[in-house]
Amino acid sequence: MKLPDTFLVKMKYLLGDAYPQFLQSYEQPRTAGVRANSLKIQPETLKEKLPYLQENVPWARDGFYYDEKNHRPAKHPCYYAGLYYVQEPSAMLPAEMLHAEKGQRVLDLCAAPGGKSVQIASQIGREGLLVVNDIHPQRARVLLKNMERYGVTQAVVCNDTPEKLAKVFGGFFDKILIDAPCSGEGMFRKDPVMANNWSEQEVRKYAGWQADILKAVPALLRPQGEIVYSTCTFSREENEEQIEQFLKQHSNFELVVKKRLWPHMVKGEGHFAAKLVNQELKSKANPRKDCPEHGSTHFSKTSRAAIEEFSMQVWGHVDKWRSFLPKDGQIVERSGHIVFEHRDLPTLRGLKVLRSGWLLGVIEKSRFRPSQAYALGLPKEAAAVAVQAYRLSTDNETALYEGIRYLRGETIQVEGVQWKKGWHLVCMDGYPLGWAKGAGSILKNEYPPGWRWEDRNEFEDR
Numbered sequence: 001m002k003l004p005d006t007f008l009v010k011m012k013y014l015l016g017d018a019y020p021q022f023l024q025s026y027e028q029p030r031t032a033g034v035r036a037n038s039l040k041i042q043p044e045t046l047k048e049k050l051p052y053l054q055e056n057v058p059w060a061r062d063g064f065y066y067d068e069k070n071h072r073p074a075k076h077p078c079y080y081a082g083l084y085y086v087q088e089p090s091a092m093l094p095a096e097m098l099h100a101e102k103g104q105r106v107l108d109l110c111a112a113p114g115g116k117s118v119q120i121a122s123q124i125g126r127e128g129l130l131v132v133n134d135i136h137p138q139r140a141r142v143l144l145k146n147m148e149r150y151g152v153t154q155a156v157v158c159n160d161t162p163e164k165l166a167k168v169f170g171g172f173f174d175k176i177l178i179d180a181p182c183s184g185e186g187m188f189r190k191d192p193v194m195a196n197n198w199s200e201q202e203v204r205k206y207a208g209w210q211a212d213i214l215k216a217v218p219a220l221l222r223p224q225g226e227i228v229y230s231t232c233t234f235s236r237e238e239n240e241e242q243i244e245q246f247l248k249q250h251s252n253f254e255l256v257v258k259k260r261l262w263p264h265m266v267k268g269e270g271h272f273a274a275k276l277v278n279q280e281l282k283s284k285a286n287p288r289k290d291c292p293e294h295g296s297t298h299f300s301k302t303s304r305a306a307i308e309e310f311s312m313q314v315w316g317h318v319d320k321w322r323s324f325l326p327k328d329g330q331i332v333e334r335s336g337h338i339v340f341e342h343r344d345l346p347t348l349r350g351l352k353v354l355r356s357g358w359l360l361g362v363i364e365k366s367r368f369r370p371s372q373a374y375a376l377g378l379p380k381e382a383a384a385v386a387v388q389a390y391r392l393s394t395d396n397e398t399a400l401y402e403g404i405r406y407l408r409g410e411t412i413q414v415e416g417v418q419w420k421k422g423w424h425l426v427c428m429d430g431y432p433l434g435w436a437k438g439a440g441s442i443l444k445n446e447y448p449p450g451w452r453w454e455d456r457n458e459f460e461d462r
């Protein structure tokens, strides 16, 4: 692999005696990993489903290595059910270091495509509130889809600047992850194109962006709150020097821990992560909004009746749909969209928001049409008690192929089976996968076009 000369000179200076081992690491294959989505499945159960998973990633409880030459985990129906994320093992470190707790309010500031966001979502569970943001509109859309695929029900997906977020979420967050855009030196083995694009000028450009992003962070954090700053690059300008500069400007912050993952020392690519804590006990400038006002929202009688009719079809009871909602929130209706929103959410006016909460579905001609996000955010129990369901399994080749046919959008027909009218929940191994509509001898496929099984997969992480 050809690496830029100036990069090698810098690395030699940075690593000293360890430089030859570092160079040797480029002769080794890159590493690949999968992380169980513990919102849906425990890592041990996932290992039973994907027996080719190897040992645990040492710094990530839910992460496993796998051999990417022989296996493609993203080509499996359970991947479409959101049971796991394909993620480079070192990229699992920052969210692990952030260590968010159940019920906390967390911001993932530079979040797309969302590998770390999904990891944080598992930590805070269905009681927490996760705001994820990315400045790039197209990447923010992929981020939204990933949040939906992984069944994150308590998320707000934004596409705005850190400064604008700070105006709305002053002093709001318990924890913030800043997984900054960077020159990607740690990813050269994974993505050699990045090595071709590297220059010292690029490093300086990213360092400037990182400093700008960090400026907005203190205003977003509550007193005693914590942040993790991370990159997948080696340069001091983008790592230690950013932290030093930040600490100089904000004397109330303290560095708690700093970690580098080197490809010659661990089984993973290069990464940097540092955790800082805001020592302030009280902030007058940014009082935490504990009593948020909600915008004018309503849930009309017609919409309620429509969702009850749907609930009757799928679960045999008009009120059953309510039992699958998280505790801390309310149903809101905006322009026919039925959304479950977290109780703590402030007014988001002025922000570019792609989604605030869990989109259950839309009202069309007085009928409720469930969303794909609704199916994937439902707990396993909702599939177990469904009275109208198409239950698929990965147990044998034929059943597995049936699942793939559903994911490709094909109409379902099973010899001798008549499907009741109305909505059916399609499940894979007991996990919700999507919706279909009964119509006598056929089950009409309602798996959305933008989500279908394709050979190339836009969701694979870097």
Ligand SMILES: C[S@@+](CC[C@H](N)C(=O)[O-])C[C@H]1O[C@@H](n2cnc3c(N)ncnc32)[C@H](O)[C@@H]1O
Pocket (backbone or CB within 6 Å): 091, 109, 110, 111, 112, 113, 114, 115, 116, 117, 133, 134, 135, 136, 139, 160, 161, 162, 179, 180, 181, 182, 209, 213, 461
């Ligand atoms: C390293 S990537 C994030 C990877 C992501 N955390 C993950 O684990 O999937 C950095 C992201 O920051 C975004 N970005 C760049 N400048 C930004 C800014 N000023 N504010 C917010 N996001 C920004 C980029 O679009 C990019 O998606």
